[in-house]
């Protein structure tokens with residue numbers, strides 16, 4: 349198939365390029381294609397004539413979105429609208445990537461696809477506006493919400509912890525009152541590969557199985573990487589950030605289950621594989 353990939357130079361984009369080699373791929377990213385400029389996006393899409401547009405471009409710096417609100421909405425909302433409109437106009441299906449940040453994180457169970465979004469951050473609000481734009485402008489779509497992502501090149505929490513864990517020093521304090529699904533870009537790329545051939549319409553949650561706090565995630569990173577630096581659990585209140593983090597980021601994969609798909613891979617198995625590969629390449 350012919351696939352048009354936005355955000356192709358990003359963390360998920362790089363992993364997707366590796367996974368989708370069997371297809372004909374057009375990689376769109378800055379500076380060649382700015383997704384928020386409709387004319388340029390339409391021109392690139394109409395010249396390539398893709399079967400599927402995979403939309404992974406975004407402003408992903410959650411704290412920076414709080415101060416640069418215009419840029420967040422320009423890229424995540426207007427940009428998604430432009431990509432969706434170009435896909436629809438040229439008869440392509442769309443697979444767009446979204447986030448757990450569309451939820452406020454106050455529920456005491458994992459969020460499923462039919463829960464009402466209620467973002468508490470500019471990043472979450474702009475990504476939700478992007479979801480709505482995709483729904484409106486490209487009816488033939490799948491929106492995949494993922495979370496706690498790490499993949500080749502980073503930056504990600506795993507990359508930060510591998511770096512800090514290798515430095516000598518006092519025990520690292522790591523937040524232990526936020527829970528989510530650590531997820532490899534490989535697992536999301538495999539899901540996207542499946543959905544290219546077997547579309548599921550609407551919103552699909554796509555995170556690895558199992559959950560952890562950031563502290564437990566760090567414990568696993570250190571275990572698989574053989575790092576000996578100490579770590580101590582702490583509360584979110586000890587690390588105030590411009591954008592409030594959801595206490596509960598866990599996503600239930602209800603739609604994948606209802607569609608008869610097997611569970612996503614477990615986060616610990618994915619992390620162990622990723623760290624082994626990353627260490628081999630160092």
Ligand SMILES: NC(=O)c1ccc[n+]([C@@H]2O[C@H](COP(=O)([O-])OP(=O)(O)OC[C@H]3O[C@@H](n4cnc5c(N)ncnc54)[C@H](OP(=O)(O)O)[C@@H]3O)[C@@H](O)[C@H]2O)c1
Pocket residue numbers: 354355356357358359360361376377378381382383384403404405406407408423427445446447448475494495496497498502503
């Ligand atoms: N990382 C996570 O933990 C996480 C969690 C949940 C959901 N997601 C979602 O997953 C998707 C991929 O995330 P990622 O971690 O791979 O992000 P990333 O590494 O930040 O990659 C995003 C890419 O989009 C590009 N981009 C930004 N503005 C653009 C514009 N106006 N026009 C064209 N391209 C533009 C970026 O270029 P520059 O680098 O030059 O700005 C970058 O190459 C995003 O939709 C994100 O919201 C990520």
